[in-house]
Amino acid sequence: MSVRVAKSAGFCFGVSRAVELVEKAAQEGRKVATLGPIIHNRHVVDKFQKMGVRVIETPEEALPGETVIIRSHGISRAVYERLEAQKVEIIDATCPFVKRIHTIVSRASEEGRLPVIIGTPTHPEVEGIAGWCGDCRVFQDASELANWVKFEKISRDLAICMVSQTTSTESLWKLCGEFAKKQFTNFKIFDTICKATE
Structure with missing residues (x-):
């Protein structure tokens, strides 16, 4: 049996970029939260949780001093404004x-x-x-x-x-x-x- 791997196998550009931004922020010792799971991949999310990265579902769950990373899916203008109101550092990893x-x-x-x-x-x-x-x-x-x-x-x-x-x-x-x-x-x-x- 032969296995062919598609040239687009693995994470797409936008997801790879978001994952790299989370990893970098966590390795820098920041308190990090992602707004929603950064990727629909349990292994990656678990790895980040072991690094201290929290997953939050609403902007209001962000803690003072936290860096909140927006996943590659992006968010609405209203949710972005709610996140800004929390006075946290925002890293926008929305796919370009x-x-x-x-x-x-x-x-x-x-x-x-x-x-x-x-x-x-x-x-x-x-x-x-x-x-x-x-x-x-x-x-x-x-x-x-x-x-x-x-x-x-x-x-x-x-x-x-x-x-x-x-x-x-x-x-x-x-x-x-x-x-x-x-x-x-x-x-x-x-x-x-x-x-x-x-």
């Missing part, structure tokens, strides 16, 4: 590709465009993205997008900006993009899928 999406949807909102996010509504990355724009819509696939247009009687002229959760699949993204191009006359589409996902 995710941060780019935050900027895209924020600008779209300012331009009067409706951000349409393709992804899992309850995924921390998607929740974070949605928190950087005003109103938005989140759809898991092209059929949900089509049902929204059909049942809400959405105008073809509606100004939209479409982005994707970085871990969506190319095939799913392609179907959503094709639908949007047929349905809307005033749209911007940004391919925000991470290449490590392919």
Whole structure:
């Protein structure tokens, strides 16, 4: 039997960067907490807990003098502001590709465009993205997008900006993009899928 390892095996760039930032902060002797598990990998989280790194679920759990590290999924603007209010040192380990999406949807909102996010509504990355724009819509696939247009009687002229959760699949993204191009006359589409996902 042969085993082939995908070229994107292991942690993606954003997660590797976040893990390195936690490790560095802990090795420097800082009191460190991560806002949510830094990675969905029990071995890594356990290793960091042995180094004294705490996992907190809300900004209000941060202790005075702690360094709080934001995981690669990112967080919403409101959660970031709550974290700032705790007067702790913040290390933002949000993946740069995710941060780019935050900027895209924020600008779209300012331009009067409706951000349409393709992804899992309850995924921390998607929740974070949605928190950087005003109103938005989140759809898991092209059929949900089509049902929204059909049942809400959405105008073809509606100004939209479409982005994707970085871990969506190319095939799913392609179907959503094709639908949007047929349905809307005033749209911007940004391919925000991470290449490590392919």
